[in-house]
Amino acid sequence: MSLRKKRGRTPHEGYRLAGARAISEILGLPREPPPADRRAKWTRGALVAVLVLASLDLSRAIVVSAVRAARGVGVGGSYQGFMAAALRAGLASAHSCRAAVERRCLEATTRATRIRGFVPFAVDGTRVSLPRTRANLRAHGGVSRETSEPQALLVALVHATLRAPFRWRLGSARLGERALLLGMLDGLPADALLVMDAGFGGLGFLSELDRRGIRFVVRGSRLTPVAGARGRSYLWPRGLAAGGRPLEVRLVRLGGMDVLTNVLDPRRLTDRDVALAYRRRWSAEVCWRELKQTMRAGRMRTRLPGHAEVEAEGAMLAHAVVALLGARGRMRAGGRADERSAARVVEALQDPTLRLPELLAACAVPRDLRKRRGRRHDPTWPRKKAHESPGRVSARRATQEEIARCLCVA
Numbered sequence: 001m002s003l004r005k006k007r008g009r010t011p012h013e014g015y016r017l018a019g020a021r022a023i024s025e026i027l028g029l030p031r032e033p034p035p036a037d038r039r040a041k042w043t044r045g046a047l048v049a050v051l052v053l054a055s056l057d058l059s060r061a062i063v064v065s066a067v068r069a070a071r072g073v074g075v076g077g078s079y080q081g082f083m084a085a086a087l088r089a090g091l092a093s094a095h096s097c098r099a100a101v102e103r104r105c106l107e108a109t110t111r112a113t114r115i116r117g118f119v120p121f122a123v124d125g126t127r128v129s130l131p132r133t134r135a136n137l138r139a140h141g142g143v144s145r146e147t148s149e150p151q152a153l154l155v156a157l158v159h160a161t162l163r164a165p166f167r168w169r170l171g172s173a174r175l176g177e178r179a180l181l182l183g184m185l186d187g188l189p190a191d192a193l194l195v196m197d198a199g200f201g202g203l204g205f206l207s208e209l210d211r212r213g214i215r216f217v218v219r220g221s222r223l224t225p226v227a228g229a230r231g232r233s234y235l236w237p238r239g240l241a242a243g244g245r246p247l248e249v250r251l252v253r254l255g256g257m258d259v260l261t262n263v264l265d266p267r268r269l270t271d272r273d274v275a276l277a278y279r280r281r282w283s284a285e286v287c288w289r290e291l292k293q294t295m296r297a298g299r300m301r302t303r304l305p306g307h308a309e310v311e312a313e314g315a316m317l318a319h320a321v322v323a324l325l326g327a328r329g330r331m332r333a334g335g336r337a338d339e340r341s342a343a344r345v346v347e348a349l350q351d352p353t354l355r356l357p358e359l360l361a362a363c364a365v366p367r368d369l370r371k372r373r374g375r376r377h378d379p380t381w382p383r384k385k386a387h388e389s390p391g392r393v394s395a396r397r398a399t400q401e402e403i404a405r406c407l408c409v410a
Contacts, residue, residue, distance in 0.1 A: 018356040019349040023052055026321050028100035047086050048097055051314030052321060055297060056349050083302075086310045094313050098167070101320045105159045105166050106189065108327060113161035113337065116269055118193035118215065120160035120277050123200065124284035125177040126292070127151045128170075129299040130308055139305035140172055152300070152308060155180040156316070158287045160195060160280035162337045164323035165287060170312045178205045188214060193263075195281040198224075198390040201260070203235050207247050210262050217277050220258040221390035226251060235260070251393065254278070258393040283338070290342040291319050322346055329364030341367035 023029070029045040109119055129151055130136040136150035155177050156168035169180045178200060194214060198221040200206075209216050220226070227236040227246070234246040249260045252274045259278055263269040269277075292298030297315040300308045326340025340363075348354060348362035 018352075018354050018359045019056075020049065020053075021356055022325060022359060023049065023321050023349075026100065026104055026324050027052070027097040027317065029097070044089055047082070047089060048094055048314075048317065050082065051086075051094070051310070052318045055295065055311075055315045055318035056322075056346060083307055083310065087306055094317065097317055101164075101317070101324070102166060104324050105162060105164055108162055108324070108331070108337070109159070114191075115193065115277050115280075116273050117191055118269070118277075119189055119191050120193045120195055120280050121166060122158045122160040122281045122284035122287075123155075123177075123181060123194050123196045124158070124281075124288070125153055125155040125180070126288045127173055128154055128297075128312065130305075131301065131303050133303045135304050136308070152312070153177065153180060154312060154316075155184075156284070156287065157181075157184070157194075158284045160277070160283045162323065162327045163283040163286055163340070164327060165316055165320045168316045170309055178202065182208065185209075185212065185214060193217060193277060195277050197281065203247060206235065206249075206260075206262070207245070210247060215261070215263055217259060217261045217263075217274055219278065219390060220251070220260050220393035222392060222394055223390075224258075224260070224393045226260075226393050233260075256392075257390070260393075287319070287323075290322070291315065294342050294346060295319060295322070322349070325349075325360075325363045329360060329362075330366060333364040335364075335366060339366040341365055343367075 024045075027048060029048060031045070106119075113119075129149055130140055132149055140150040140152050141148070151173050152170055153173040153175065154168060154170050157166045158164065159166050167184050169184050171180050181200070182205070190213075192214065194209065194216040196216060196218045198219045201218050201220060201224050206216065206218065225236045226249070227234050233249050233251040235249055236246050247262075248264065249262055250264050250266070252259045252261065252271050254271075254275050259274055261269065261274055295315065295318065297312075297319075300311050302308045302311050322342050322345045323340070326342060326345045327337035329345075330337055330340045344365045344367070345363050348359050351359075351362075354362065
């Protein structure tokens with residue numbers, strides 16, 4: 001069927017959105033009949049579709065035209081009704097779309113995208129700003145200081161090879177990244193390998209991951225107490241004398257930094273594999289840059305905390321669609337998934353004149369692979385933040401009493 005409409009005064013009215021078909025296929029949006037209740041104007045599939053389209057098109061022109069074209073088939077006409085329907089549905093359809101995103105990521109995972117059989121997931125968090133309203137200040141205010149603007153914390157598991165969001169959670173910045181991460185590890189693939197920076201290096205947190213059977217690679221810091229005993233390394237708790245329990249890890253020195261992993265067998269994961277996995281942790285930073293810069297989703301626009309969760313859900317689903325479309329296009333063209341261009345995919349989804357084959361071809365266009373030769377930052381920047389390096393791990397030799405305690409624990 002042709003995507004062109006015979007009548008239409010503007011490009012948005014003269015074409016049906018080809019990207020809607022691609023979005024529906026990735027997120028698994030079903031074709032639902034109109035609600036039986038005449039007072040209910042929104043179906044769950046329409047809720048998710050409008051969420052994703054609104055995140056991809058800041059001008060809202062495509063959303064308005066899509067809503068007008070779909071009027072009467074499970075789509076309402078007001079923002080207030082949309083938010084009320086989204087909160088009433090409990091975002092159940094969005095959760096099913098999350099499961100679809102996870103399936104698409106695992107389906108696109110090939111042998112070339114693994115590291116010694118492991119699927120690397122980069123873990124990181126970022127803060128998103130909220131409007132300064134009384135409701136947002138009560139829920140998310142006073143994170144760094146009393147006068148700071150409301151900020152929520154968004155933590156995500158990013159498929160490190162595809163550079164696509166796999167799982168995510170929005171919560172209060174007061175909770176911290178570790179607490180939000182622990183809440184979304186159930187049902188993780190058995191061959192998952194979490195790659196984290198030094199902020200996730202706490203002994204209690206890593207011990208909980210090891211207890212759940214989750215493999216990890218984490219950067220150590222000068223605050224990481226490591227004791228060596230008989231050729232082995234242990235994360236040593238300060239309260240060991242009061243009943244603490246050490247965690248056996250493998251210490252890998254990579255240039256000027258130290259990395260810890262609970263994959264103890266070097267034949268299962270070599271030092272070179274550990275270095276490769278930690279380099280791919282940068283995909284999480286790329287993910288946040290695409291979300292905040294390319295898609296302009298670094299600041300929520302809703303005035304209520306509950307609505308911010310709905311808006312963030314739409315932004316992350318839209319980013320997953322962009323990442324998976326670009327990764328698929330590059331892999332079909334014979335390239336690597338990390339060569340995709342998020343900006344080009346967003347432009348293609350925003351263009352209502354593209355037919356579906358043209359849209360898929362545009363998603364296969366690689367990003368600019370040129371590398372910077374000069375300085376990255378301007379040295380004359382007036383308020384440049386001084387980032388302090390985590391440093392090397394404070395390793396020491398275990399005492400005889402500690403060795404005996406380790407043998408008892410083992």
